Amino acid sequence: MARTASLSGFPEWLPQERVVEQHVLDTLRRVFELHGFGSIETRAVETVGQLLRKGEIDKEVYGLSRLQDDDDSAAKSDPNALALHFDLTVPFARYVVENAGYLAFPFRRYQMQKVWRGERPQEGRAREFTQADIDVVGDGELPFRYDVEIVLVIAEALSALPIPEFRLRVNNRKLSEGFYRGIGLEDTAGVLRSIDKLEKIGAEKVAELLRTELGATQEQAEAALKLATIQTTDTSFVEQVRALGVEHPLLEEGLTELEQVVAAASSRAPGKVVADLSIARGLDYYTGTVVETVLVGHEQLGSICSGGRYESLASKGSKTFPGVGLSIGVTRLVSRILSQEFATASRSVPTAVLVTLNDEDSWSAAQDVAAQLRARGISTEVAAKADKFGKQIKFADRRGIPFVWFTDAEGAHQVKDIRSGEQVAADPAVWTPAEEDLRPQVIARVAAEV
RNA sequence: GUGGGUAUAGCUCAGUUGGCAGAGCGUCUGGUUGUGGUCCAGAAGGUCGCGGGUUCGACCCCCGUUACUCACCCCA
Numbered sequence: 379m380a381r382t383a384s385l386s387g388f389p390e391w392l393p394q395e396r397v398v399e400q401h402v403l404d405t406l407r408r409v410f411e412l413h414g415f416g417s418i419e420t421r422a423v424e425t426v427g428q429l430l431r432k433g434e435i436d437k438e439v440y441g442l443s444r445l446q447d448d449d450d451s452a453a454k455s456d457p458n459a460l461a462l463h464f465d466l467t468v469p470f471a472r473y474v475v476e477n478a479g480y481l482a483f484p485f486r487r488y489q490m491q492k493v494w495r496g497e498r499p500q501e502g503r504a505r506e507f508t509q510a511d512i513d514v515v516g517d518g519e520l521p522f523r524y525d526v527e528i529v530l531v532i533a534e535a536l537s538a539l540p541i542p543e544f545r546l547r548v549n550n551r552k553l554s555e556g557f558y559r560g561i562g563l564e565d566t567a568g569v570l571r572s573i574d575k576l577e578k579i580g581a582e583k584v585a586e587l588l589r590t591e592l593g594a595t596q597e598q599a600e601a602a603l604k605l606a607t608i609q610t611t612d613t614s615f616v617e618q619v620r621a622l623g624v625e626h627p628l629l630e631e632g633l634t635e636l637e638q639v640v641a642a643a644s645s646r647a648p649g650k651v652v653a654d655l656s657i658a659r660g661l662d663y664y665t666g667t668v669v670e671t672v673l674v675g676h677e678q679l680g681s682i683c684s685g686g687r688y689e690s691l692a693s694k695g696s697k698t699f700p701g702v703g704l705s706i707g708v709t710r711l712v713s714r715i716l717s718q719e720f721a722t723a724s725r726s727v728p729t730a731v732l733v734t735l736n737d738e739d740s741w742s743a744a745q746d747v748a749a750q751l752r753a754r755g756i757s758t759e760v761a762a763k764a765d766k767f768g769k770q771i772k773f774a775d776r777r778g779i780p781f782v783w784f785t786d787a788e789g790a791h792q793v794k795d796i797r798s799g800e801q802v803a804a805d806p807a808v809w810t811p812a813e814e815d816l817r818p819q820v821i822a823r824v825a826a827e828v
Numbered sequence: 829g830u831g832g833g834u835a836u837a838g839c840u841c842a843g844u845u846g847g848c849a850g851a852g853c854g855u856c857u858g859g860u861u862g863u864g865g866u867c868c869a870g871a872a873g874g875u876c877g878c879g880g881g882u883u884c885g886a887c888c889c890c891c892g893u894u895a896c897u898c899a900c901c902c903c904a
Contacts, residue, residue, distance in 0.1 A: 386897080507904065
């Protein structure tokens, strides 16, 4: 028997909820395009070989197979097998390499698409969800200034959404790695993985991990933890790091880079960005700037926007295409906006006016009225049956349509606002609803700086 | 992938040692030949997740299974 109920982890919104989601997508698109990011879309599938080339999240990847193929065991090991993409960065890297000859570098694009991950769902974590990515990719090299820019664009985009306060927590891999090397810890990836757990398991447990699993001394563990606890909203983190007395060329490079991001952000997006030296990021392709974003008061939800700098995710022969990009978890945000009612839609249908029918013969005249309204951008439906007016009004009320149009046998027009009950004579050639009634509005309960 | 909880009407949930399947909300119809919301009356709607077992008899007890859900893991 075919399943009809909803599948966990594959969210589907009701029309009223979808209005909110579309508002989020429209807002992001507007901000991205204001900053010169163009749109592309990549196919939903990649080859397994392509997807697993970087990062090792194979368990999360949904494979794609034909139902008619009976031996699915062979497909798993076949690098040419198809699978659904689990993020937009890896497919984008592939796209850049394939189309490098047609693109102007540095290439900047935004991409808003569904991605799939085979994980156990729970609140804020779906198996099918929408990401909104912006990236800038260079040919051979990409000036660091783009790291700064992309953080500012994202801060602006998130600020325009109906969500609470957020913080972009920024770090730099060079800084952390340089520091760890400077104190004699060479397995920098391992240290980063442990440090990443700081918030969850606490300083003592992390220190223990560092000693037992990475062979760090007590002094090394303490130094690594001291670095990770540094958090500043301005560039004072530089002095705090220097005060720890560790020296390494990579550390210097990272300090300078992070300083630039934070300096620009503290003046152009004050309060939105914080230097947080505990941020590590799981994916191993990041090489410099790394970002995670939390909603203040909703830290449990996890990061709503992450990304960073990757030096060689895409390469073609000896050529590499370094990039920097951030990814907004649209579905995670929207599900939170809806469950916490940060914003609601004023109605679930685009329709602003329902044109009633006087009798069954008046359908054509009603269509003429509707056409006149639509010609001026007013979303209009015509009743399908000449029910009693009470029933036709009720139909509009149920759907949230704010206005009902009446045309009597003599051709005189009246329009009724069914919320107030006010009914006035109107001319279909000129009558216009109030701006806020023209289309569904998203009403924010939390302040959005539009 | 690991562990806990749950599964009865569209939704939220009751359901007595194991003895006729229930409520509220929602939906639909009607309330004197054309203006909704309140109110009144009525109706429709269920393979009690699925499969087995125990029993004269199972929504209820037992086993299995699937799904949902929460936590872990990981991440947007």
